[in-house]
Amino acid sequence: MKNTPFIAFLLAVVCIGVVNFQQLNAQELNPNKVTYPSYQTESRTNIVYPKVSGFTVLSCDFHTHTMFSDGLVWPTQRVAEAWLGGMDALAITDHIEYRPYRQYTNNDHNTSHEIAIPAAAHTGLILIKGTEITRTQRTIGHFNALFIEDANKIAVDDPKESIKEAKRQGAFVMWNHPGWAVDSTYIKDFQADLFKDGLIDGIEVYNNTEFYPRVLSWAIDKNLAIIATTDVHGYVESGTLQKNGVQRPVTLVLVKENSAKGIREALDSRRTLAFFQNILAAREDVAKMFVDANITAKKVHSDGKTIFINVTNNGSAHYEMQSGNKLYAIPALSSVIVTTPETDKKFINVNFKNIYIYENKTLAHDLYFN
Numbered sequence: 001m002k003n004t005p006f007i008a009f010l011l012a013v014v015c016i017g018v019v020n021f022q023q024l025n026a027q028e029l030n031p032n033k034v035t036y037p038s039y040q041t042e043s044r045t046n047i048v049y050p051k052v053s054g055f056t057v058l059s060c061d062f063h064t065h066t067m068f069s070d071g072l073v074w075p076t077q078r079v080a081e082a083w084l085g086g087m088d089a090l091a092i093t094d095h096i097e098y099r100p101y102r103q104y105t106n107n108d109h110n111t112s113h114e115i116a117i118p119a120a121a122h123t124g125l126i127l128i129k130g131t132e133i134t135r136t137q138r139t140i141g142h143f144n145a146l147f148i149e150d151a152n153k154i155a156v157d158d159p160k161e162s163i164k165e166a167k168r169q170g171a172f173v174m175w176n177h178p179g180w181a182v183d184s185t186y187i188k189d190f191q192a193d194l195f196k197d198g199l200i201d202g203i204e205v206y207n208n209t210e211f212y213p214r215v216l217s218w219a220i221d222k223n224l225a226i227i228a229t230t231d232v233h234g235y236v237e238s239g240t241l242q243k244n245g246v247q248r249p250v251t252l253v254l255v256k257e258n259s260a261k262g263i264r265e266a267l268d269s270r271r272t273l274a275f276f277q278n279i280l281a282a283r284e285d286v287a288k289m290f291v292d293a294n295i296t297a298k299k300v301h302s303d304g305k306t307i308f309i310n311v312t313n314n315g316s317a318h319y320e321m322q323s324g325n326k327l328y329a330i331p332a333l334s335s336v337i338v339t340t341p342e343t344d345k346k347f348i349n350v351n352f353k354n355i356y357i358y359e360n361k362t363l364a365h366d367l368y369f370n
């Protein structure tokens with residue numbers, strides 16, 4: 001028969017199909033137990049930024065809690081949440097003094113970090129050892145000690161001695177939420193004394209849901225690292241923030257080396273930006289460097305009267321940019337067309353309305369196009 005090869009082919013297909021179907025049936029219809037595959041359904045939301053003057057931008061949260069103080073999650077859950085949320089580095093900073101669940105955990109202040117170590121290693125998340133020194137907010141305040149060796153030795157009565165012990169261990173000390181639970185933000189005697197002795201290295205301009213514009217000015221004037229943190233106790237808020245296109249608060253750190261050592265060097269050199277509620281807060285030179293890497297401008301057309309410029313945001317931050325009397329929203333990884341009257345100049349004067357470089361001062365910048 002002329003069609004023999006074709007029929008043989010068809011039979012083969014049918015037979016293979018039957019065999020496969022029977023194999024499938026044998027697996028699925030096991031009357032004792034049907035095991036379904038385990039899907040890896042959780043995936044990391046990547047936060048992307050181009051290199052900034054040769055520095056890599058890392059997303060870091062330097063202030064979080066677990067059940068080993070007054071947090072509601074286990075340390076491994078804190079690590080998983082940070083990694084899935086796009087963080088590159090995390091510090092678990094449980095309170096030394098406030099541990100309502102201590103009868104269920106233990107009295108060793110190093111435990112939450114130790115539990116988190118393998119979980120962080122499995123994802124490549126950089127884990128920084130820290131703790132929160134937690135004293136009366138109105139008179140003394142709360143301080144995170146990062147890059148410490150032994151949190152137990154920091155548990156001493158005198159608050160200044162506690163901070164000095166952290167320093168002896170080589171800690172980076174930051175003043176937490178200076179405006180939390182107080183009516184007005186000001187520097188008290190205790191903190192003035194710490195500044196005098198050079199014991200404070202960084203400061204939170206943003207904590208959880210609070211922005212302290214005045215504290216940004218202190219950070220600039222006193223040359224402190226500018227920090228934003230979640231200070232999360234339960235889960236990091238995602239629902240409404242996500243719907244509004246807002247990321248979790250984060251400190252962007254410009255590192256030479258992608259490691260804990262690299263983060264420490266960058267913090268000591270004050271190369272940080274606080275990013276929260278789609279607002280950036282940074283010292284002016286760092287902000288300009290960041291914008292120059294993230295925002296690129298290219299002339300696409302000129303009709304003799306008007307120049308049309310494509311302005312592209314190459315990173316995950318959001319910008320609100322004023323040019324002339326127009327305000328442009330430039331979401332993460334998107335472009336807008338900016339128009340300007342015909343000129344010989346190769347740049348436009350813009351103002352980034354969501355980049356604060358001082359209390360009530362936003363970043364004015366020349367945006368070069370080619």
Ligand SMILES: [Zn+2]
Pocket residue numbers: 132134142176177
């Ligand atoms: Zn606190």
Ligand SMILES: [Zn+2]
Pocket residue numbers: 063064065132231
């Ligand atoms: Zn805290």
